[in-house]
Amino acid sequence: MAVNDIEGKLKQIVPKESSKWIEDAEWRSENEVWLKKSQTIAFKILERIDELNFTQKILADIMKVSPQHISKIVKGKENLTLETISKLEKALDIKLINIENNNTTHINIQQSINISIQQSVINIYKEKSNIQLNASKNEIFIGPIKLIA
Amino acid sequence: MKVTTLIKIIEECLLSVVYDDKEIDEFRYIMECWNDVEYLRSFYIEQKSHLNGAFYGNISVSEAVRITIEEAKELEEYIKRTAKKGKLDISYSLQSIFKPLNNNEYTINLHQKTKARGINKKSWLRVYAIRIAPNMFVITGGGIKLTKTMNESEHLKRELHKLELTKSYLKEVGLLDENDYQFLEF
Numbered sequence: 001m002a003v004n005d006i007e008g009k010l011k012q013i014v015p016k017e018s019s020k021w022i023e024d025a026e027w028r029s030e031n032e033v034w035l036k037k038s039q040t041i042a043f044k045i046l047e048r049i050d051e052l053n054f055t056q057k058i059l060a061d062i063m064k065v066s067p068q069h070i071s072k073i074v075k076g077k078e079n080l081t082l083e084t085i086s087k088l089e090k091a092l093d094i095k096l097i098n099i100e101n102n103n104t105t106h107i108n109i110q111q112s113i114n115i116s117i118q119q120s121v122i123n124i125y126k127e128k129s130n131i132q133l134n135a136s137k138n139e140i141f142i143g144p145i146k147l148i149a
Numbered sequence: 150m151k152v153t154t155l156i157k158i159i160e161e162c163l164l165s166v167v168y169d170d171k172e173i174d175e176f177r178y179i180m181e182c183w184n185d186v187e188y189l190r191s192f193y194i195e196q197k198s199h200l201n202g203a204f205y206g207n208i209s210v211s212e213a214v215r216i217t218i219e220e221a222k223e224l225e226e227y228i229k230r231t232a233k234k235g236k237l238d239i240s241y242s243l244q245s246i247f248k249p250l251n252n253n254e255y256t257i258n259l260h261q262k263t264k265a266r267g268i269n270k271k272s273w274l275r276v277y278a279i280r281i282a283p284n285m286f287v288i289t290g291g292g293i294k295l296t297k298t299m300n301e302s303e304h305l306k307r308e309l310h311k312l313e314l315t316k317s318y319l320k321e322v323g324l325l326d327e328n329d330y331q332f333l334e335f
Contacts, residue, residue: 006325013322018160
């Protein structure tokens with residue numbers, strides 16, 4: 001049976017609600033950055049589970065979490081907390097992420113540079129304009145205007 | 150296995166089949182699989198001999214998983230973009246992505262079996278669909294094609310079966326576009 005009105009036919013046989021695929025795709029796109037990290041960690045965990053002849057159930061028991069939680073982690077869809085990563089590292093005797101102390105030092109130096117640049121800018125402004133700072137009250141005056149930080 | 154219903158993926162142009170063996174539609178299901186590290190790792194371990202064959206060189210399982218997730222994202226965005234463009238301009242229709250299943254088929258047929266492939270030249274991702282009109286397709290499933298022909302792999306043989314099943318269903322319910330007859334060759 002051919003139909004002239006394909007839209008009419010579709011209304012007859014296709015339910016009103018759409019697939020949830022579009023929501024899934026948008027979620028994947030919005031969370032792409034951390035999902036990539038979660039996927040890399042998931043792969044490492046699965047490799048280690050095999051190396052140790054573990055099962056996901058054994059891992060769940062060691063970590064005292066539900067097997068469903070482990071299942072979500074190994075799919076690479078879990079936004080892992082530092083606590084969970086640390087528990088996984090301990091249970092599997094493996095390093096999953098690497099945070100170097102040198103980086104922290106670097107950040108501190110960078111922060112110091114930023115602070116010192118900001119201070120210099122403020123000093124220039126103080127000299128060249130009518131900006132007044134009241135650090136104890138977190139207040140900045142630009143002429144008659146008061147800004148509260 | 151039988152068709153339970155069709156569901157809208159993109160309004161007015163892309164539908165997907167729901168079969169009675171799953172609760173979700175096929176397009177959503179394949180995209181879930183192609184973003185699931187556990188599923189992909191198991192799949193590539195099982196298919197390691199094909200993965201290390203002449204065509205793809207020597208790709209590790211971890212690299213195959215990474216490539217698949219990246220290509221799946223590109224493919225779903227490409228399909229979405231083309232379907233929307235195709236509503237306005239027929240030259241950008243889904244027909245430009247979904248090609249006849251058989252590489253030696255150069256004509257358009259009623260309820261034609263088609264495939265869309267990943268954007269990269271060597272992509273192994275395939276989305277299978279039945280053509281209704283230039284910008285209307287019904288997705289029947291999808292798969293990772295590591296063999297030269299679909300018949301060499303069990304999971305792709307299932308996809309052939311699903312294409313046939315859906316084609317029969319669409320004939321039975323009479324879903325076709327009479328305006329499309331001008332494009333058809335019998």
